[in-house]
Amino acid sequence: MNKFFSVKDITDLNTLVKEAIALKKAPLQNQHLGKGKTIGLVFLNSSLRTRLSTQKAAQNLGLHTIILNANQEAWTWEFEDGAIMNGNTIEHVKDAANVLSQYCDIIGIRCFAGLTNKEEDVSEKVYSLFEKYAKVPLVSLESATLHPFQSLADCITIAEHLPINKKPKVVLSWAPHIKPIPHAVGNSFAQWMQKADYDFVITHPEGYELDPQFTGGVTIEYNQEKALENADFVYVKNWSSFKNYGKLIPVEEDWLLTNEKLKGSNNAKIMHCLPVRRNVEISDEVLDSENALVYQQANNRTYAAQIVLQKILENHE
Amino acid sequence: MNKFFSVKDITDLNTLVKEAIALKKAPLQNQHLGKGKTIGLVFLNSSLRTRLSTQKAAQNLGLHTIILNANQEAWTWEFEDGAIMNGNTIEHVKDAANVLSQYCDIIGIRCFAGLTNKEEDVSEKVYSLFEKYAKVPLVSLESATLHPFQSLADCITIAEHLPINKKPKVVLSWAPHIKPIPHAVGNSFAQWMQKADYDFVITHPEGYELDPQFTGGVTIEYNQEKALENADFVYVKNWSSFKNYGKLIPVEEDWLLTNEKLKGSNNAKIMHCLPVRRNVEISDEVLDSENALVYQQANNRTYAAQIVLQKILENHE
């Protein structure tokens, strides 16, 4: 493996998940791979799970980690090629990416969607420019449209809780929120669920359709109750409108996930990437029940990152 | 040891202090204890000594350290159970504590008193909630009411400078400040001095009594000059009013500690946890004299943290 931006960068998901699970029993066995090497983790946005789990994965692999909170600690970046830089931006992403490549053997970058310019977000302008100019393997810590480490961790978590002798039904259920949120987690989960070949359904209010490039062949069910019927896993997540880009469209029904709504499910396991707005996206009773897998997902972020970083390091030994 | 919140978490202070002092001669002897393990240091407030000394202690023990400036780098926390999170808070402390426990073998957290809600501060609302939900040993990097690593470092420092053949007289002397400051250092020092069984006196203007749950049996002397008579150690520290919670009560006399005021002392050693407002709390002449132990206290923060972390690691081997 030489980069990690989306599900397209992996070949055999099933094997990858099994390898990640195997790491849990011997997380320090590949410390030699990272010896004398450095991963740079660049954050253009806030982070808790990604910040900690990727550091932890790097430590397990013997890699040194350098964290850069780019905007607060370094210089504001320019993203326009050919810009006459006489404004507020201080360093061109071209130069930043090249320079970071001088010090790091692998770079991870987090660059959320801005939600103001659909074309820029859909084209992954920031991530693509950084990747274009970086000289070392790049991994996404969540970009404008995708969050692959989260999705891999989600696949690991599902694999650890599969129903017996049955293809699981997995439902991605839109949730309310008080402000516009990017589509990356939803898009990404849809991609990986298709790769995993589960019985996969997305449910959301009309107008909240995700970008079809990620949800192409997936069943969309606008009736949440119907979608949740017989579900084995319910992945809850908010996102803003894609059509009416980055906007909140009023929704009449209450899409908050509660135990009441889960009655028709197959005693479904509940998933969320966190942070979660409690009692807005999911009720406390659901989140605090034994069926919630949210902390297992968080824990699996470490092993998702570790197996990917390991494969990149093995490829560059 | 399984946690470190207050003096109540230790049994034999005298032995603990001796073990900490012994670490200075061989600080790296227990590097195996931390191998492959991680301590997470979570800061909800500013820090210099705590940030560096705890990192240093962790490094000495072979622990990896992950720093999280929670508010700037991650997400704003919600502290109300059952909250409908439709406001400015993004992640519930319940989830944050659980998630951090997925990546860390020990967590340290700094959460100062807000000084606006007495009940919340006295009940250690933030620390208690975090501890309730954390799944790994928790150590306090200063909470609303106590600062145990500071107090242990203070005990080490006093032990290294004890007068010969005499129980020392230790005075905690209130100092002026320009803004309301929490009570944690004062409360904590009072607790540990009682455990140490020294001749201990607190002096402050009327109205600045500390919470009696920490100063229960201690002599309060409102006359600073009288309190300082024959003192061997003078610990200077400001705090705001506890009765009139978090307020500055006007004080007529000048409580600034000067050489003049120390004339009746037994050539007293001067202590302060730092940062100190020079010439407001203590005069330059005192701070820059040979009797000042403030940098030794800062240095001992490393060994205070190291002996505690070592005992926690030994307990979880």
Add this chain to the structure above:
Amino acid sequence: MNKFFSVKDITDLNTLVKEAIALKKAPLQNQHLGKGKTIGLVFLNSSLRTRLSTQKAAQNLGLHTIILNANQEAWTWEFEDGAIMNGNTIEHVKDAANVLSQYCDIIGIRCFAGLTNKEEDVSEKVYSLFEKYAKVPLVSLESATLHPFQSLADCITIAEHLPINKKPKVVLSWAPHIKPIPHAVGNSFAQWMQKADYDFVITHPEGYELDPQFTGGVTIEYNQEKALENADFVYVKNWSSFKNYGKLIPVEEDWLLTNEKLKGSNNAKIMHCLPVRRNVEISDEVLDSENALVYQQANNRTYAAQIVLQKILENHE
């Protein structure tokens, strides 16, 4: 070596550069030197290259690194001796430097010129005070007047690209900028070029003369075109006026470096410390050409820092 503030702290530049270049082939060979030791990197200003390259150098030497973004993470510093600290400053630099020395075996500090008080900047008030009170070797990560790690990296980069059988002509060429910028890089480069004994010329508009204490014997050529004739290396950098301290003086000609301007040069290599304002200081065509050495300079920051830290560690074994 016991400190690193300016070119005056080194003896044999030629040998130092050769040793730095040799490190590239075996960067991890001196990991024993840093074992169990800690370098503290204190930033009062933003940093990308310095932050990463010094960490990388420290890692290569087996040193632990503690980063402190002093203003954001710790306490605002007071710089006046004898100050009655009843204002916005919380900790005196005297105490901060002493305390940091308790935890670190080497300290690096970045403290840019404020450009408002010429006397304070010229006297290196902040750096000098920190150095006065620090108890361990101090290295500059750029101070008010100098940037020695950058200059050493620049010397390494030039040495790697020397013309054959010829003393190179090196030109420091002032560039436009939209706001007042400190003189440290220009001053420092002038110092090191004199030590290197190259054919060295500075070109800038009238009124932009650097402090003569650093450029004493250097040829100043106000005509940029003439200065660039037969240049082998052109180092581009903006700085504000020194005479009219910290101000932008209007300049009629366009000092932007373009290919057109380089026509009379000896196919000159182009250097800049970065970050660079593209198409304001240097045109894209120049920066993106094969003659640009800016990323090599960035890379050499690691080895400049590493050879200096190595010598300091060797001196304290």
